[in-house]
Amino acid sequence: MAMIDVNPENMPPLTPAVFHVLLALVEGERHGYAIMREVAESTRSRIKMGPGTLYGTVKRLVAARLIEESDRRPDPQLDDERRRYYRLTGLGQQVVKAEAQRYEQLTKLARRKRLIGQPGRAGNAGGL
Amino acid sequence: MPKSSDSTAVAKSAKLYERLLALYPREHRREYGRPMAQLFRDQCRDAWVEAGTWGLTVLWLRVSVDLAKTSMAEHLHNLKRRKCMFSKMLLAFRAHPTPRTTFLVLFAVVFLLVLGSSALVTFLLPACYASTARIKVEPNATGVAREQFKQAFVAGAYDPHLTQTELALIDSAAILGRVAKKLGLAESWGKTYANGERLTEAETIWLLKSCIDVRVFRRVGGADWLDAISVYGPNPKEASEIANALAESYRELAVVSAEESVLAEIDRPFALDSGKRNEQPRSAAGVGTPRSRTVYIVDNAVPGPRPVRPNKPLNLSLGILGGILLASVVGGVGALVANRRRSHPQSATT
Numbered sequence: 001m002a003m004i005d006v007n008p009e010n011m012p013p014l015t016p017a018v019f020h021v022l023l024a025l026v027e028g029e030r031h032g033y034a035i036m037r038e039v040a041e042s043t044r045s046r047i048k049m050g051p052g053t054l055y056g057t058v059k060r061l062v063a064a065r066l067i068e069e070s071d072r073r074p075d076p077q078l079d080d081e082r083r084r085y086y087r088l089t090g091l092g093q094q095v096v097k098a099e100a101q102r103y104e105q106l107t108k109l110a111r112r113k114r115l116i117g118q119p120g121r122a123g124n125a126g127g128l
Numbered sequence: 129m130p131k132s133s134d135s136t137a138v139a140k141s142a143k144l145y146e147r148l149l150a151l152y153p154r155e156h157r158r159e160y161g162r163p164m165a166q167l168f169r170d171q172c173r174d175a176w177v178e179a180g181t182w183g184l185t186v187l188w189l190r191v192s193v194d195l196a197k198t199s200m201a202e203h204l205h206n207l208k209r210r211k212c213m214f215s216k217m218l219l220a221f222r223a224h225p226t227p228r229t230t231f232l233v234l235f236a237v238v239f240l241l242v243l244g245s246s247a248l249v250t251f252l253l254p255a256c257y258a259s260t261a262r263i264k265v266e267p268n269a270t271g272v273a274r275e276q277f278k279q280a281f282v283a284g285a286y287d288p289h290l291t292q293t294e295l296a297l298i299d300s301a302a303i304l305g306r307v308a309k310k311l312g313l314a315e316s317w318g319k320t321y322a323n324g325e326r327l328t329e330a331e332t333i334w335l336l337k338s339c340i341d342v343r344v345f346r347r348v349g350g351a352d353w354l355d356a357i358s359v360y361g362p363n364p365k366e367a368s369e370i371a372n373a374l375a376e377s378y379r380e381l382a383v384v385s386a387e388e389s390v391l392a393e394i395d396r397p398f399a400l401d402s403g404k405r406n407e408q409p410r411s412a413a414g415v416g417t418p419r420s421r422t423v424y425i426v427d428n429a430v431p432g433p434r435p436v437r438p439n440k441p442l443n444l445s446l447g448i449l450g451g452i453l454l455a456s457v458v459g460g461v462g463a464l465v466a467n468r469r470r471s472h473p474q475s476a477t478t
Contacts, residue, residue, distance in 0.1 A: 032163050033170045050194025051145075051164040051171070052152075056201060059160060084163050 014099050017057045020047060022066065022088065022096040029070045031083040032058070058086060066092035137184055138176050142169040145191070151199040153206050226470070227463035235459035239451040246447025255435035259368035260358040261375040262427040265294060265382075294421070298342045298357060298378050301333055306380075307373040308332045316366075339367075340374065354426060364431035371429035382423040 014022070024030060024038035035058075036049050049057075061067040070085040088096065110116050145168045149161050168191065175183035225233070297303065308314060308329065317335060318326045327335070341358045357374050361367040 032167045036167065036171075048190065050191045050198070051167040052191075052194045052198030054167065055160040055164050056198045059156065082162070082166065 016047065017049065017053055018061065019099055021057050021061065022092060025067060025086060025088045026096060029072060029085045029087040031085050065089055066095055135176050137181065138172045141172045141184060148195055151195060153202050156202045225466055227467040230466035231459040231463040234462040235455040238458045239455035242451035242454055243447045246443055250438045250440050250443040253438040254362055256360050256362060256437040257364035257367050257432040258358055258360050258436045259364065259371045259429035259432055260356050261371040261425065261429040263355045263357065263375050263378065264424040264426050265355060266422040295342045295355065298374060299337055299340055303374065303377045303381060304333045304336045305329060306377045307370060308336060310373050311369055368429040368431045375425050379423040379425060382421050
């Protein structure tokens with residue numbers, strides 16, 4: 001992940017763990033536990049990241065400069081001051097946006113192929 | 129259902145997980161070990177609050193798989209990164225490096241090798257202590273012999289072999305044998321050098337000779353001089369004992385010699401009367417060795433406080449100097465070759 005082409009057409013697909021971590025940080029800075037909870041809530045507990053997976057992903061994203069550690073330290077009375085907060089970098093925002101667009105294109109394609117229905121219409125997804 | 133977040137089970141689980149973090153590579157652990165442990169503790173509290181023991185059990189099952197999978201992945205990632213760095217280094221050498229790079233790399237490698245070798249040798253060499261006893265020698269030639277000897281010595285026309293002869297006497301088999309016997313060196317060195325078997329007298333004397341150094345320390349007034357008897361060895365106490373025993377044995381021999389000399393002087397008038405007037409004593413004839421001498425022990429040897437060999441600062445300085453010199457030569461030659469290869473790449477490849 002050291003060299004990432006931010007052109008959505010050329011960019012390699014992100015793994016689900018990476019995409020979910022990036023998505024969790026779109027709304028702002030979060031610490032590890034908050035990212036994990038956000039991922040679990042947004043996927044209705046289908047993806048539950050363990051500490052190893054979460055921090056392995058964080059490590060690679062920091063190395064690829066998609067996210068960075070924030071200097072912000074919360075009020076010790078409100079939160080544990082030892083927690084590390086992470087936020088998206090400019091590059092990270094471009095990449096997550098490009099990945100979302102790629103998903104959008106795929107969804108459109110799937111709709112054209114009638115694999116899934118139009119938004120708002122439930123229960124008409126096609127099967128294989 | 130137990131709902132206390134301070135449950136012992138949570139604390140024990142967190143502690144166990146902290147220990148299991150040892151499965152990750154050290155770098156990863158150092159960077160993310162603490163937040164990982166903190167995250168797991170939070171997960172444990174949630175699981176405990178939601179479903180008690182069952183919640184913790186499910187969490188552990190999930191985390192065990194996560195731990196095994198990700199720790200292995202981190203190790204593989206590290207391995208791949210090292211392999212990648214090594215490949216890059218190899219490629220940098222294969223693809224015509226610049227003369228500057230060649231010089232720097234060769235310089236660094238040769239310098240480190242030389243310095244490392246000198247450091248290794250310096251620190252592997254056994255420590256050697258020195259102890260020195262000082263003795264004063266007064267030649268006791270009598271009568272005509274003494275006067276002639278003294279004049280010649282002061283005038284600088286003394287026999288140059290005189291002091292050498294005396295020095296040779298100190299490390300002669302007679303004195304060394306006496307020292308070896310006095311200190312029981314055949315037994316003690318046999319334990320060290322011959323698996324406990326007693327050394328022969330010749331072996332002991334040979335070993336003893338190899339560790340002593342006798343030299344004229346200073347000439348003092350008249351015909352007298354000072355000798356320094358230095359003994360080197362791994363044991364400072366033993367070295368000082370040998371030096372003192374050597375000085376003592378030499379002094380004892382000198383006393384015996386003096387007694388013989390006195391007896392010879394008593395006999396001399398009788399010899400002159402019996403028609404041997406023209407036969408002068410050998411020592412007086414050509415200002416040779418006096419017939420006896422008095423030996424004083426000026427300084428007793430004491431165990432050396434620190435080893436004299438290896439001289440660590442000297443060896444390391446020589447290693448640095450030698451390393452710089454050799455590395456400059458090798459680096460320079462390498463840079464020349466690299467320059468040539470770059471300017472004539474085809475001739476270099478053919």
